[in-house]
Amino acid sequence: MRVGVKFCGGCNPRYDRSGELDKILSHFEKDSDAFAADHAEKGKALFGFAKEGGAYDVLLVICGCNNQCASTDDYTFGKKISIGETGNIPMVVRLITEYRDEEAQGA
Amino acid sequence: MALMTGAEYIESLRKLNTQVYMFGQKIDNWVDHPIIKPSINCVAITYDLAHDPEYADLMTATSNLTGNKINRFSHLHQSTDDLRKKVKMQRLLGQKTASCFQRCVGMDAFNSVFSTTYECDKVHGTHYHENFKKYLTYIQDNDLIVDGAMTDPKGDRGLAQGAQADPDLFVHIVEKREDGIVVRGAKAHQTGSINSHEHLIMPTQAVSEGDKKYAVAFAIESDAEGLFMVYGRQSCDTRKLEKDADVDLGNKKFGGQEALVVFDDVFIPNDRIFLCEEYDFAGMLVERFAGYHRQSYGGCKVGVGDVLIGAAALVADYNGAQKASHIKDKLIEMTHLNETLYCCGIACSAEGYPTEAGNYQIDLLLANVCKQNVTRFPYEIVRLAEDIAGGLMVTMPSQADFRSDLKIPTKSDLSLGEWTTKFFKGVADVPTENRMRILRFIENIALGASAVGYRTESMHGAGSPQAQRIMIARQGNLAAKKELAKVIAGIVD
Secondary structure, three states: OEEEEEEOOOOOOOOOHHHHHHHHHHOOOOOOOOOOOOOOOOOOOEEEEOOOOOEEEEEEEEOOOOOOOOOOOOOEEEEEEEEOOOOOHHHHHHHHHHHHHHHHOOO | OOOOOHHHHHHHHHOOOOOEEEOOEEOOOOOOOOOOHHHHHHHHHHHHHHHOOOOHHHHEEEOOOOOOEEEHHHOOOOOHHHHHHHHHHHHHHHHHHOOOOOOHHHHHHHHHHHHHHHHHHHHHOOOHHHHHHHHHHHHHHHOOOEEEEOOOOOOOOOOOHHHOOOHHHOOEEEEEEOOEEEEEEEEEEEEOOOOOOEEEEOOOOOOOHHHHHHOEEEEEEOOOOOEEEEEOOOOOHHHHHOOOOOHHHOOOOOOOOEEEEEEEEEEEEHHHEEEEOOHHHHHHHHHHHHHHHHHHHHHHHHHHHHHHHHHHHHHHHHHOOOOOHHHHHHHHHHHHHHHHHHHHHHHHHHOOEEOOOOOEEOOHHHHHHHHHHHOOHHHHHHHHHHHHHOOHHHHOOOHHHHOOOOEOOOOOOOEHHHHHHHHOOOOOOOOHHHHHHHHHHHHHHHHOOOHHHHHHHHHHOOOOHHHHHHHHHHHOOHHHHHHHHHHHHOOOO
């Protein structure tokens, strides 16, 4: 499963967005030890920065505030997870795990 | 061509033959000159952040002219969302540089020339809009920096362009040829002009029919024949020439830049002309550029303010004063003022609207209110920063003293560095140098080289305070407000 990571522009972030990403990634270390996924692998959540025109199973949008102004028009994606404040890591991990496992089971 | 990196931008400047003068001399290698270099670094970061996934959402946009990904600074605003993202991008860059990053004037010129040429062509049957679209496509495709240049020297402020004792005090047409025009004059206070690849020249004020030779807009390469620039010196600028200059600079890497740009009979080919004696559109172009640029200040100065507020809070920590209630209250006041400016920048963007040409224009009244606040609030913010910092900001010894091994022949046999480090320590667990660094940073913004951008540019950049008050009077809808009062008060005329 490909997870594309998209940041907002970061004009006045209320928390460390890249630090938050690192914490999320730490929950999926067994899936992939490299943050540069450009392919999908069933049963694994492979992360990489979302590229313009790219297609992703999940688009993870990390915004610095709850305005969540990041544009996602340049991507195609199955599911989108968007966060605008810190403290959402358990929710993000749970959702990505669910999506990964659903995909592995052919759901 | 793909978006340039900062390093590629700096290399591209080396290929230019821009004529630069400073301190009475011609500066051949201006790209590496220690006084100019910080301003080039500022522009370079506008390129680098466009490649960074953490900032690309603000720093890039999709061109409506080509469909390609471009730097947002070369973008024609296609929505109120674009207008808001412009302000957010400017705040971000103010935070990253604590300086004027100089690229906004070009963006604001693009958007105002785009819409004005469209409307001018409709009335006069000219072809400026197509000229400009081709020009902007070239700029976008090559990811170039353009100095949007408006302000003429202006001479006697009580006289119109043509009535000046010296006709060159406003840029004007001196010759019309079949293949183009020849222009003469100068633009003063030009932000980022030296490190721009190109210049986009606009009239500085409305023009009457009798002065129509002053109604001229055009683009020109920065190293064109007959064009030269004189660097504007800044407070404390020669500190950058000192050996191992670091702490005393306050902001070693970044800074702003202004220059006088002189046109001594410069030829402009037809395809780079965007206004040529259509005097009835000079005022529109000025008003639109000023509106966009007054919006800009609701972003860039806020970003610099963010860093200054952080510095004030840090120095309070280093001084051991952070728990004092008046310090906390002053930091709240600084934040309140700063965010009020941001509110204005966002508000005039949110209330934007499409022009006839299709790009989006800000709300003029709110943009002028924004800039009017910018003529005041940064002064109060910096006053509070100075208040929190304490007098040491302007009385402490130099970096050379703090780092000196020179033994002082007294009983303790300590070096000059040891003595100064000992006596200028604040709280015990913070190195004296950290305290010096943050104080020098505040000094830099309050009265050093960056005061040009944070203080006086806040006052006069994008128009002096009275210019905004004139626009507020025009846009304030006073007649409707009188009617509201009459209805409530039961007045029937």
